[in-house]
Amino acid sequence: MSGLLAGKRLLVTGVITDSSIAFSVAKLAQENGAQVVLTGYGRLSLVQRIAKRLPEPAPVIELDVTNPEHLAGLADKVREHVDGLDGVVHSIGFAPQSCLGGGFLDAPWEDVATALHVSTYSYKSLAVAALPLMQPGGAVVGLTFDATKAWPVYDWMGVAKAGLESASRYLAMHLGPKGIRSNLVAAGPLRTMAAKSIPGFEKFEESWAERAPLPWSLTDQEPAARACLALLSDWFPATTGEIVHVDGGYHALGAA
Numbered sequence: 001m002s003g004l005l006a007g008k009r010l011l012v013t014g015v016i017t018d019s020s021i022a023f024s025v026a027k028l029a030q031e032n033g034a035q036v037v038l039t040g041y042g043r044l045s046l047v048q049r050i051a052k053r054l055p056e057p058a059p060v061i062e063l064d065v066t067n068p069e070h071l072a073g074l075a076d077k078v079r080e081h082v083d084g085l086d087g088v089v090h091s092i093g094f095a096p097q098s099c100l101g102g103g104f105l106d107a108p109w110e111d112v113a114t115a116l117h118v119s120t121y122s123y124k125s126l127a128v129a130a131l132p133l134m135q136p137g138g139a140v141v142g143l144t145f146d147a148t149k150a151w152p153v154y155d156w157m158g159v160a161k162a163g164l165e166s167a168s169r170y171l172a173m174h175l176g177p178k179g180i181r182s183n184l185v186a187a188g189p190l191r192t193m194a195a196k197s198i199p200g201f202e203k204f205e206e207s208w209a210e211r212a213p214l215p216w217s218l219t220d221q222e223p224a225a226r227a228c229l230a231l232l233s234d235w236f237p238a239t240t241g242e243i244v245h246v247d248g249g250y251h252a253l254g255a256a
């Protein structure tokens with residue numbers, strides 16, 4: 001098998017439609033020689049249907065990242081398909097409606113706690129659950145939306161992403177001695193199911209069209225997926241705790 005990820009075994013979370021960033025990652029990874037196992041949340045039959053659209057139909061394991069039993073059983077379930085893991089992709093985010101769209105001052109703690117549990121803490125939970133299957137050279141990759149700034153309508157999801165970015169650095173610190181890397185891709189706005197659930201998401205779309213120095217497509221998940229593949233590959237062997245921006249260069253420019 002040839003390709004950037006030849007012979008690598010990957011666990012990819014976060015496929016729900018074929019617009020999911022995770023779907024692009026899984027597709028490109030298979031096209032580049034990887035063996036892919038998916039996890040699905042909630043609507044498993046839908047995820048299984050989408051999984052059949054990959055170049056190679058991929059097995060789907062049920063995983064709610066907030067469910068301790070699912071996490072405890074994950075390694076054994078993955079072992080039914082592959083004998084180890086070289087990479088894990090965290091492509092998961094969720095916040096209750098109160099947390100998004102301008103409700104920052106009113107969102108109750110219970111809702112904020114859900115957003116942080118699913119979108120932030122789960123990065124660590126997933127990595128630890130997969131750790132028994134990983135060896136030196138392995139990589140964990142997650143998806144963020146630049147959390148160095150406060151964005152209109154992103155509200156508590158922005159706080160969750162700031163936490164995710166910090167959690168990735170701490171994971172890099174704690175897994176580095178085992179030879180395992182942790183990196184994030186900061187993607188620009190993409191029309192996925194998660195994005196459509198953000199009231200006012202079109203503000204991001206307009207802003208990117210106006211300001212990103214490179215042309216930005218809202219429907220092309222491949223640039224973000226390619227960066228995930230690069231970080232999972234052997235071509236970033238000494239890079240960890242890093243955030244690679246795949247946003248058309250938006251983050252590099254100031255507004256005037």
Ligand SMILES: NC(=O)c1ccc[n+]([C@@H]2O[C@H](COP(=O)([O-])OP(=O)(O)OC[C@H]3O[C@@H](n4cnc5c(N)ncnc54)[C@H](O)[C@@H]3O)[C@@H](O)[C@H]2O)c1
Nearest residue numbers: 014016020021041064065092093143144189190192193194
């Ligand atoms: N779409 C964008 O504009 C954009 C930009 C930057 C970063 N991101 C990030 O990319 C990642 C993937 O999102 P996407 O845009 O592909 O949307 P998506 O809706 O396709 O994927 C989100 C996934 O999270 C999963 N999920 C939600 N709660 C879960 C739980 N409790 N346990 C396990 N899985 C759960 C959903 O099932 C879904 O598959 C997210 O972290 C998102 O914040 C998205």
